[in-house]
Amino acid sequence: MPEQQSHKLIIKDISKTFLTKKGPLEALSPTNLTIEEGSFVTILGPSGCGKSTLIRIIAGLEEATAGEIYIGVRKVKGPGADRGMVFQNYTLFPWLTVEKNISFGPEIQGNLKEKQEYVEYFLEMIGLQDFRHHYPAQLSGGMKQRVAIARALVNSPQILLMDEPFGALDAQTRIIMQEVLLKVWQKTKKTVVFITHDVDEAVFLGDIVYVMSARPGSIKAEEYIVFPRPREFELKMQPEFITQSRRLLGLIREESYKAMK
Amino acid sequence: MKNKVIGCVTFIGLIVIWILATTFGTIKPIFLPKPMDVIEACVKMFLKENYIHDIAVSVQRVFGGFFAAALFGIPLGLLMSVSEKVCAVFKPLISFIRYMPASAFIPMFIIWFGLGETEKMAVIFYGSFFYLTLMIMDVAKNVDETLIEVSYTLGARKRQVFLKVILRASLPGIMDALRTTFGAAWTYLIVAEIVGASSGLGYAIQSASRFLKTEKMFVGIITIGILGLISDKLFALIYKKSFGYLNKGGV
Numbered sequence: 167m168p169e170q171q172s173h174k175l176i177i178k179d180i181s182k183t184f185l186t187k188k189g190p191l192e193a194l195s196p197t198n199l200t201i202e203e204g205s206f207v208t209i210l211g212p213s214g215c216g217k218s219t220l221i222r223i224i225a226g227l228e229e230a231t232a233g234e235i236y237i238g239v240r241k242v243k244g245p246g247a248d249r250g251m252v253f254q255n256y257t258l259f260p261w262l263t264v265e266k267n268i269s270f271g272p273e274i275q276g277n278l279k280e281k282q283e284y285v286e287y288f289l290e291m292i293g294l295q296d297f298r299h300h301y302p303a304q305l306s307g308g309m310k311q312r313v314a315i316a317r318a319l320v321n322s323p324q325i326l327l328m329d330e331p332f333g334a335l336d337a338q339t340r341i342i343m344q345e346v347l348l349k350v351w352q353k354t355k356k357t358v359v360f361i362t363h364d365v366d367e368a369v370f371l372g373d374i375v376y377v378m379s380a381r382p383g384s385i386k387a388e389e390y391i392v393f394p395r396p397r398e399f400e401l402k403m404q405p406e407f408i409t410q411s412r413r414l415l416g417l418i419r420e421e422s423y424k425a426m427k
Numbered sequence: 428m429k430n431k432v433i434g435c436v437t438f439i440g441l442i443v444i445w446i447l448a449t450t451f452g453t454i455k456p457i458f459l460p461k462p463m464d465v466i467e468a469c470v471k472m473f474l475k476e477n478y479i480h481d482i483a484v485s486v487q488r489v490f491g492g493f494f495a496a497a498l499f500g501i502p503l504g505l506l507m508s509v510s511e512k513v514c515a516v517f518k519p520l521i522s523f524i525r526y527m528p529a530s531a532f533i534p535m536f537i538i539w540f541g542l543g544e545t546e547k548m549a550v551i552f553y554g555s556f557f558y559l560t561l562m563i564m565d566v567a568k569n570v571d572e573t574l575i576e577v578s579y580t581l582g583a584r585k586r587q588v589f590l591k592v593i594l595r596a597s598l599p600g601i602m603d604a605l606r607t608t609f610g611a612a613w614t615y616l617i618v619a620e621i622v623g624a625s626s627g628l629g630y631a632i633q634s635a636s637r638f639l640k641t642e643k644m645f646v647g648i649i650t651i652g653i654l655g656l657i658s659d660k661l662f663a664l665i666y667k668k669s670f671g672y673l674n675k676g677g678v
Binding site for chain 1: 571573574576577578579580581582583584587591592595596598670672673675676
């Protein structure tokens with residue numbers, strides 16, 4: 167029997183230096199990471215540490231100065247539907263309804279017929295069946311991000327990249343969205359790489375939290391999160407959760423101070 | 428609604444001042460005619476001087492010239508926004524030409540195209556094309572970068588991103604640009620008609636001026652104002668009908 171093809175995400179010696187008017191700016195020093203298929207990885211870092219740069223390189227939206235990205239044995243070149251991305255700012259197409267936004271990927275790839283059931287499936291999963299004919303301007307921030315997640319997943323990507331997707335939401339909506347995301351992940355079992363600067367969020371969502379250092383960014387620490395799944399909101403009140411969050415907060419605080427200097 | 432009422436009151440107030448000034452003031456009718464005389468002149472022009480023909484001719488010219496400008500300006504502006512090469516070829520030239528006023532070119536156009544319709548439309552085309560092209564380019568360049576990026580991550584190719592995202596996202600801005608430049612097109616039309624024409628609104632104003640018929644000049648000027656207002660409202664209506672998705676109310 168042939169071996170099942172692995173979709174492990176391999177980040178190999180990725181670095182990035184921006185050329186600015188004031189000279190070169192090293193955003194990311196050589197970074198290595200291997201992310202197992204089906205795992206939920208959160209990357210935690212202070213603002214300006216290059217974590218967004220890293221995820222944008224994985225997505226293919228930014229070119230690395232050096233290094234390579236692999237999915238399994240396949241080298242990544244440029245953006246593609248195999249790596250869905252959810253951004254911090256709202257990126258729904260304002261002229262398309264919720265349903266049409268979700269089916270954008272299949273539509274342009276010409277496989278909408280086969281994917282129609284999938285569109286329905288995700289519409290239901292994010293709980294927006296009744297809003298299928300609404301336009302983005304009529305939705306709340308949380309709803310918009312739910313649609314964005316569904317839109318990325320309907321393409322059946324191997325990896326879901328999330329760049330502070332809940333950063334613009336209010337605290338309450340954010341918590342609900344974290345739960346929604348975990349539910350969706352539990353059902354789809356996609357590899358998720360989730361960027362955040364929120365310690366609670368990183369611990370609550372991830373199997374592993376990688377802490378990034380201040381600029382130039384690199385992986386400073388990794389922490390395994392062993393709380394059982396499915397996780398619910400109450401977990402955030404438990405002492406073990408608080409202890410682990412505190413330790414990570416200490417680490418990231420150091421980096422934040424460095425970044426301010 | 429309330430603001431609309433305020434706007435109407437301003438209009439009525441202006442007319443009242445006009446009436447008062449011409450009735451009780453000492454302004455000579457040659458400087459400012461009485462409203463009633465203007466209305467009288469208007470009726471006479473419609474009934475006896477085939478004024479509707481002048482209006483029709485002008486509208487035709489402005490649409491012809493503007494349509495040509497849009498026909499070439501929109502695609503060129505879009506191309507300039509997505510291709511640095513196309514931009515490098517045309518932008519310096521356009522930026523230069525647009526500072527050479529259309530009115531300065533009228534004598535030249537008369538030599539090139541004669542006094543007919545082609546020359547009038549050429550003036551309007553020249554006056555609106557370059558501005559429109561640059562505005563369209565800006566609109567398309569200002570399409571939210573993340574919309575473009577997200578399309579790539581959803582599997583779109585360059586061509587699809589252009590047609591399905593950049594072009595589509597630009598439509599409201601294109602409509603706005605058309606609306607603005609259409610206002611300018613009216614101005615160029617009148618300039619062209621004042622300089623050398625035998626029909627049209629500009630011509631009507633110009634010939635009334637020769638005989639010091641101030642009330643007729645007023646009719647011409649107000650007609651242009653009303654036509655401009657109607658076209659502007661039409662643009663606003665199309666915008667509202669086409670881009671309702673931008674509001675909370677939806678389509």
